[in-house]
Amino acid sequence: MDSWTIRKVQEEDWPQIQAIYNQGIEDRIATLEEQPKSLEEVKAWLQQRPSRYVVLVTIYEGEIRGWASLNPFSHRCAYTGVADLSVYVDRQWRGRGVGSRLLTALEAHARTHDFYKIVLYTFPFNELGQGLYRKHGFHEVGIFRNQGILDGRFVDVMAMEKLLT
């Protein structure tokens, strides 16, 4: 019987990471990015990260169904204990607990790698994202008004945080 696996990203995963990320870009609910990312761009993003800033994938029936990462919040040393979070689930698998599995594993990694806080930025209208983050104990910090431009229109961006201490 197939079961869910969560592990660190490997080179063979890159095309699926790219495909799932590009779905998030195309759906206009996840990021201010507008253009799909090439495999080269995804590869560069994955290769240039210190191991502390992990990228996890979750696999079911041999396919990656979602991925999540801890990213540097700032280049300043003062913020070395703060991580920024990304999470993307395959379009067909959203709302079925994949993001939740990833967040649980990512938080466990953060706790054992000297992070004391995770922050994230999300669109206020991303209901599934909000549901996931609030379920996992993230609290709204505030909303940046007209923080970005998406398809020529200003969009608000909500900051959320979770203290791990």
Ligand SMILES: CC(C)(COP(=O)(O)OP(=O)(O)OC[C@H]1O[C@@H](n2cnc3c(N)ncnc32)[C@H](O)[C@@H]1OP(=O)(O)O)[C@@H](O)C(=O)NCCC(=O)NCCS
């Ligand atoms: C946002 C995203 C990562 C959430 O992952 P997911 O696998 O779809 O979420 P889950 O199924 O784990 O749901 C988590 C919780 O959200 C809540 N939820 C589910 N559906 C919801 C809905 N329609 N509205 C509000 N909350 C909802 C529930 O509390 C759920 O937990 P529960 O079912 O155990 O009660 C995923 O939908 C996704 O990849 N979306 C596109 C990319 C994106 O938006 N990424 C985030 C960028 S900030």
